[in-house]
Amino acid sequence: MRAVIVAAAVAFVVSLLGTPVAIRVFTALKAGQPIRSLGLASSEGKKGTPAMGGVAFIAATLIGYVAGHVALTTLPDRQIAQEKPTMTALVLLGLFVFCGAVGFIDDFLKVRKRNSDGLSAKGKLLGQALVGTGFGIAALYVVSTNGQTVASEHISFIRDISWLNVGKVGSVIVFVFVITAMSNGVNLTDGLDGLATGASTLVLGAYALIGYWQYRHWCADETYARASDYCYEVRDPLEIAMIAAAAAAACVGFLWWNTSPARIFMGDVGSLALGALIGGLAVATRTTLLSILIGGLFFIITVTWVIQIVSFQTTGRRVFRMVPLHHHFELAGWSEVNIVVRFWTVAGVCVAIGLGLFYSDFLAAAG
Numbered sequence: 001m002r003a004v005i006v007a008a009a010v011a012f013v014v015s016l017l018g019t020p021v022a023i024r025v026f027t028a029l030k031a032g033q034p035i036r037s038l039g040l041a042s043s044e045g046k047k048g049t050p051a052m053g054g055v056a057f058i059a060a061t062l063i064g065y066v067a068g069h070v071a072l073t074t075l076p077d078r079q080i081a082q083e084k085p086t087m088t089a090l091v092l093l094g095l096f097v098f099c100g101a102v103g104f105i106d107d108f109l110k111v112r113k114r115n116s117d118g119l120s121a122k123g124k125l126l127g128q129a130l131v132g133t134g135f136g137i138a139a140l141y142v143v144s145t146n147g148q149t150v151a152s153e154h155i156s157f158i159r160d161i162s163w164l165n166v167g168k169v170g171s172v173i174v175f176v177f178v179i180t181a182m183s184n185g186v187n188l189t190d191g192l193d194g195l196a197t198g199a200s201t202l203v204l205g206a207y208a209l210i211g212y213w214q215y216r217h218w219c220a221d222e223t224y225a226r227a228s229d230y231c232y233e234v235r236d237p238l239e240i241a242m243i244a245a246a247a248a249a250a251c252v253g254f255l256w257w258n259t260s261p262a263r264i265f266m267g268d269v270g271s272l273a274l275g276a277l278i279g280g281l282a283v284a285t286r287t288t289l290l291s292i293l294i295g296g297l298f299f300i301i302t303v304t305w306v307i308q309i310v311s312f313q314t315t316g317r318r319v320f321r322m323v324p325l326h327h328h329f330e331l332a333g334w335s336e337v338n339i340v341v342r343f344w345t346v347a348g349v350c351v352a353i354g355l356g357l358f359y360s361d362f363l364a365a366a367g
Helices: 002-028 054-072 087-113 121-141 167-189 195-216 222-227 237-258 267-284 296-315 325-331 336-366
Strands: 154-156 160-165
Touching: 002 054, 002 195, 002 237, 054 087, 054 237, 054 267, 087 121, 087 167, 087 237, 087 267, 121 167, 121 267, 167 195, 167 267, 167 296, 195 237, 195 267, 195 296, 195 336, 237 267, 296 325, 296 336, 325 336
Parallel strands: none
Antiparallel strands: 154 160
């Protein structure tokens, strides 16, 4: 637990103090976010606000993770609490950084062109797919000394579903889909000050709890496994907990400057990175289908966006005033702050239900 707390504390401080530096740097570089008003009240007064702020919490997460590993060197148990970065960390942080890089290219093109057109939709999807494929292969084909891989050949809900074995190739395809879907879900949610940051904090905090719970009930811990009939067949759960906690804390530090009125936007570099990390955490903890509920707000916003697109292309009619969904409520007269707080509430309820299901499964299996 000490390492998880250290990772989170360091990430929070670095993000809180580092984000103002990012604000000054990106302001000096005139890296302001191009704004399309589209008649929305939330667009007023935001022109010139620096983007690419996701760089700040990505860096803070990485620094926090390193600090957590330094803390591990003080722990007496060197078998369960490994001191060196693992394949799980390389996959999760690799997704975080490289999907962030895809978003950075998108943001950079927007700033350079001085309009909201960055990477094309196909270009962005291609970048996400390439990153997902590379790390999906690593997650499925690199085996640890105890025979575990970061991802599983089974589709998982709260744990692997034994009869849903899709094989290694199928699992890589599922991995790419999860990473792409979740990163785009967070990207669609990132439209109001603090909305995606706050929701991501809740989801990442949930995965920090799940990771640590799995670490405390880990099949690789022979002491626990001998004393219990139920344990979690996952790889490096302490790494999962440290990374999720560091990312959640980094988002809290960033939220201090990103909440309304935002001094900086996370940009696609931040939203694509966060979504990819959340997707990776879902796969690594064997909670792929449960992540639909834990990240329920992202799922709702994505589904409503798809409904709008399909309806308009097939019937010429719109189901919502505007998508993503938060803009529908803006046009309905809700204030930006009200939308953000209410959507955070929805995200929190989804997280609470997801954690409740996770824990109830443990009680049922262990009891």
